[in-house]
Amino acid sequence: MKEYLKNTWDGLYTAFVGMKITFQHLFVPSVTIQYPSVKPPLPERARNRLYVNMADCIGCMQCSRACPVNCIEIETVKSVPGDEVGTTSNGKKKSLWVTQFNIDFAKCCYCQLCVFPCPTECIKMTEVYEFSEYNREDLVYNFATLNLDEIKEKEEKYEKFQAEKEAQKLAAAKAKAEAAAKAKAEKEAAEKAAAEQKPEAETKPEETKPAEEKKDGEGSADKE
Ligand code: SF4
Numbered sequence: 001m002k003e004y005l006k007n008t009w010d011g012l013y014t015a016f017v018g019m020k021i022t023f024q025h026l027f028v029p030s031v032t033i034q035y036p037s038v039k040p041p042l043p044e045r046a047r048n049r050l051y052v053n054m055a056d057c058i059g060c061m062q063c064s065r066a067c068p069v070n071c072i073e074i075e076t077v078k079s080v081p082g083d084e085v086g087t088t089s090n091g092k093k094k095s096l097w098v099t100q101f102n103i104d105f106a107k108c109c110y111c112q113l114c115v116f117p118c119p120t121e122c123i124k125m126t127e128v129y130e131f132s133e134y135n136r137e138d139l140v141y142n143f144a145t146l147n148l149d150e151i152k153e154k155e156e157k158y159e160k161f162q163a164e165k166e167a168q169k170l171a172a173a174k175a176k177a178e179a180a181a182k183a184k185a186e187k188e189a190a191e192k193a194a195a196e197q198k199p200e201a202e203t204k205p206e207e208t209k210p211a212e213e214k215k216d217g218e219g220s221a222d223k224e
């Protein structure tokens, strides 16, 4: 009987100790939050998903060169005279069409090394950290704003411009070669003409010499 009462008392005592702690927590602030409807504030320099403001991107590729895992893919097409590519918000004139700007977030290690070298500060970390996907391909984000038709148009325009430039270069080189050949021919003709005139000039004094000698001879005869 004594043992029974002791066990009963121990059971009640430990239950009261546990309930005491529970009762105390009714009067202290809660340390849990109702995630995902309530989200904890992020640390000041938290590194999450990247975002690229394409209006400011000049296609310099400094971010992709800095990336240690090569998860940024950029392709550009040069603009041609007359194209209006625009300017960035810090006044830098854009000269390239950015036709592709992909970031593969399945490879990204969120090191932020791509953010620092950007001259226009258009690639930055956001506060988005919930973007899981069922397929890895869906983690490749395309930030480029041009559609396929526009990309094709820009490429064709640039190729045409390059072809015209090349043709102009060839024509200029041809004209230069022709001018050089003409100048060479003129120089050779002038040298030939000068060479033909020279012997005549050299023979003239010899023609006058005998006359002088004759004169001298006459003089000497007179003397005699
Ligand atoms: S955060 Fe790091 S790994 Fe991710 S894209 Fe930028 S440089 Fe590459």
Ligand code: SF4
Pocket: 052, 056, 057, 058, 059, 060, 061, 062, 063, 064, 074, 117, 118, 119, 120, 121, 122, 123
């Ligand atoms: S460094 Fe900045 S401006 Fe240059 S390609 Fe990357 S995002 Fe664009």
